[in-house]
Amino acid sequence: xxxxxxxxxxxxxxxxxxxxxxxxxxxxxxxxxxxxxxxxxxxxxxxxxxxxxxxxxxxxxxxxxxxxxxxxxxxxxxxxxxxxxxxxxxxxxxxxxxxxxxxxxxxxxxxxxxxxxxxxxxxxxxxxxxxxxxxxxxxxxxxxxxxxxxxxxxxxxxxxxxxxxxxxxxxxxxxxxxxxxxxxx
Amino acid sequence: xxxxxxxxxxxxxxxxxxxxxxxxxxxxxxxxxxxxxxxxxxxxxxxxxxxxxxxxxxxxxxxxxxxxxxxxxxxxxxxxxxxxxxxxxxxxxxxxxxxxxxxxxxxxxxxxxxxxxxxxxxxxxxxxxxxxxxxxxxxxxxxxxxxxxxxxxxxxxxxxxxxxxxxxxxxxxxxxxxxxxxxxxxxxxxxxxxxxxxxxxxxxxxxxxxxxxxxxxxxxxxxxxxxxxxxxxxxxxxxxxxxxxxxxxxxxxxxxxxxxxxxxxxxxxxxxxxxxxxxxxxxxxxxxxxxxxxxxxxxxxxxxxxxxxxxxxxxxxxxxxxxxxxxxxxxxxxxxxxxxxxxxxxxxxxxxxxxxxxxxxxxxxxxxxxxxxxxxxxxxxxxxxxxxxxxxxxxxxxxxxxxxxxxxxxxxxxxxxxxxxxx
Numbered sequence: 001x002x003x004x005x006x007x008x009x010x011x012x013x014x015x016x017x018x019x020x021x022x023x024x025x026x027x028x029x030x031x032x033x034x035x036x037x038x039x040x041x042x043x044x045x046x047x048x049x050x051x052x053x054x055x056x057x058x059x060x061x062x063x064x065x066x067x068x069x070x071x072x073x074x075x076x077x078x079x080x081x082x083x084x085x086x087x088x089x090x091x092x093x094x095x096x097x098x099x100x101x102x103x104x105x106x107x108x109x110x111x112x113x114x115x116x117x118x119x120x121x122x123x124x125x126x127x128x129x130x131x132x133x134x135x136x137x138x139x140x141x142x143x144x145x146x147x148x149x150x151x152x153x154x155x156x157x158x159x160x161x162x163x164x165x166x167x168x169x170x171x172x173x174x175x176x177x178x179x180x181x182x183x184x185x
Numbered sequence: 186x187x188x189x190x191x192x193x194x195x196x197x198x199x200x201x202x203x204x205x206x207x208x209x210x211x212x213x214x215x216x217x218x219x220x221x222x223x224x225x226x227x228x229x230x231x232x233x234x235x236x237x238x239x240x241x242x243x244x245x246x247x248x249x250x251x252x253x254x255x256x257x258x259x260x261x262x263x264x265x266x267x268x269x270x271x272x273x274x275x276x277x278x279x280x281x282x283x284x285x286x287x288x289x290x291x292x293x294x295x296x297x298x299x300x301x302x303x304x305x306x307x308x309x310x311x312x313x314x315x316x317x318x319x320x321x322x323x324x325x326x327x328x329x330x331x332x333x334x335x336x337x338x339x340x341x342x343x344x345x346x347x348x349x350x351x352x353x354x355x356x357x358x359x360x361x362x363x364x365x366x367x368x369x370x371x372x373x374x375x376x377x378x379x380x381x382x383x384x385x386x387x388x389x390x391x392x393x394x395x396x397x398x399x400x401x402x403x404x405x406x407x408x409x410x411x412x413x414x415x416x417x418x419x420x421x422x423x424x425x426x427x428x429x430x431x432x433x434x435x436x437x438x439x440x441x442x443x444x445x446x447x448x449x450x451x452x453x454x455x456x457x458x459x460x461x462x463x464x465x466x467x468x469x470x471x472x473x474x475x476x477x478x479x480x481x482x483x484x485x486x487x488x489x490x491x492x493x494x495x496x497x498x499x500x501x502x503x504x505x506x507x508x509x510x511x512x513x514x515x516x517x518x519x520x521x522x523x524x525x526x527x528x529x530x531x532x533x534x535x536x537x538x539x540x541x542x543x544x545x546x547x548x549x550x551x552x553x554x555x556x557x558x559x560x561x562x563x564x565x566x567x568x569x570x571x572x573x574x575x576x577x578x579x580x581x582x583x584x585x586x587x588x589x590x591x592x593x594x595x596x597x598x599x600x601x602x603x604x605x606x607x608x
Contacts, residue, residue, distance in 0.1 A: 069563070070562065070570070097544035158550070
């Protein structure tokens with residue numbers, strides 16, 4: 001076995017069926033952002049606009065890009081004006097590896113309908129999971145809160161893939177911050 | 186006959202297991218591995234003769250200076266450049282990127298009037314044109330794009346054919362009498378295609394322009410003679426030609442180097458420095474080698490160049506051509522599309538490919554679990570990928586140490602990728 005302790009078992013732990021399935025049929029994925037694989041995309045990136053939002057909601061949108069592989073995700077959220085601020089709607093557009101696509105899909109299932117505060121707590125838990133180098137979270141209750149997102153524990157063993165799993169969550173955090181800032185302005 | 190199995194044994198890093206499999210290294214286009222003699226040359230330098238070069242009068246300084254200049258001469262010989270004292274055509278840089286930025290900065294300085302009358306041939310003004318190709322690595326694209334932005338010159342490019350070769354059928358339209366600089370890659374770092382540079386160079390010179398060659402992917406794999414090619418400048422790195430990281434080389438025709446103003450300023454590049462008078466700079470190559478150079482690495486790069494010449498670039502080319510034949514068989518695997526020339530004609534053993542329905546990161550991870558190292562991503566060449574309608578690709582690239590068994594291990598693993606990901 002290798003000195004790095006990573007073999008085919010680790011590989012299969014990363015690519016669990018939940019991930020492969022979610023990446024092939026991702027939830028919350030819509031087509032609304034520029035396609036950077038097109039030669040005419042350069043001119044369009046400046047034109048991206050936040051789409052009209054639901055009534056009594058404020059939208060926020062964030063574009064995330066991983067320059068090492070070109071993966072990108074634009075996360076669009078709509079946050080209720082009433083308190084507690086709740087994520088009424090979350091969709092995304094983008095492309096990437098199965099880890100990033102599955103993570104976005106599972107994130108949508110987890111945070112839609114939740115309060116912004118609860119979603120941010122989940123984001124922190126997920127961040128801790130991805131920094132755990134395969135060890136997972138100490139508290140079983142915390143692991144339960146992440147529901148299906150706990151399958152990314154396998155990916156957290158691979159330093160090069162942590163960013164893939166976090167791409168969508170970074171977008172969510174930033175989009176929520178923008179929506180809240182827009183409410184307060 | 187060259188014993189390529191014995192050559193492979195000179196690379197200690199290849200003798201290990203990754204994820205329980207023997208390492209198969211197919212990422213030489215990113216960086217090559219280093220033979221034991223190169224690794225030892227670097228530490229031997231530090232153990233025995235380390236001292237400042239071109240300064241000081243003690244014995245170690247003399248020995249290190251000789252070793253440094255001998256290495257420059259070996260590298261010059263590898264690429265058919267002059268090395269006699271006073272005629273040197275090889276400048277030591279921190280890498281190919283540094284060499285290309287040196288040129289772009291020096292051309293920019295010439296555009297500001299620096300370097301006097303002699304440097305006017307490099308000067309750019311609004312209306313002048315800089316031409317690159319769509320196959321360029323970002324290290325060619327961006328320095329010259331920035332140079333155009335700084336000087337007001339127009340930035341143009343040669344397009345690619347469907348299989349990713351630089352087009353040469355419309356040179357008369359793209360390269361005009363307004364074209365001052367043309368910078369093109371010798372071998373595409375994604376497609377592995379060898380550019381038909383002769384007509385591009387000819388047209389550039391007919392129009393009075395300067396031709397710059399990115400030789401990063403050619404010098405390690407092909408017999409290259411810069412005099413015969415008639416390029417004005419060429420940049421490449423040592424670490425892709427079995428040498429150390431942190432060092433590269435810039436070739437310039439002697440007359441060009443003598444006319445080019447410096448881009449980086451400091452110690453060891455100036456003859457006379459005053460508080461109240463303009464400095465007088467040294468002749469090339471010293472003029473372009475400000476500050477302490479990576480001497481141990483240059484010496485080791487010289488050992489690498491000598492080693493390549495001892496194998497014989499013809500035989501090295503032949504060995505890699507045989508590997509390329511095998512590598513191109515991946516195109517027969519269901520769902521695999523080769524990004525670049527499909528035939529083993531005018532190309533090297535660097536083959537980029539797309540696996541239908543599977544993202545390159547996932548392909549690379551699957552291949553890695555079998556102990557095989559390939560590159561995934563955009564390989565610092567986003568416009569090439571857009572040309573093929575892609576964001577990223579997979580790339581397998583050979584070195585002299587690879588064997589048919591290495592390629593077959595890759596082909597076997599590649600056949601399992603789509604079934605695993607259920608596409």
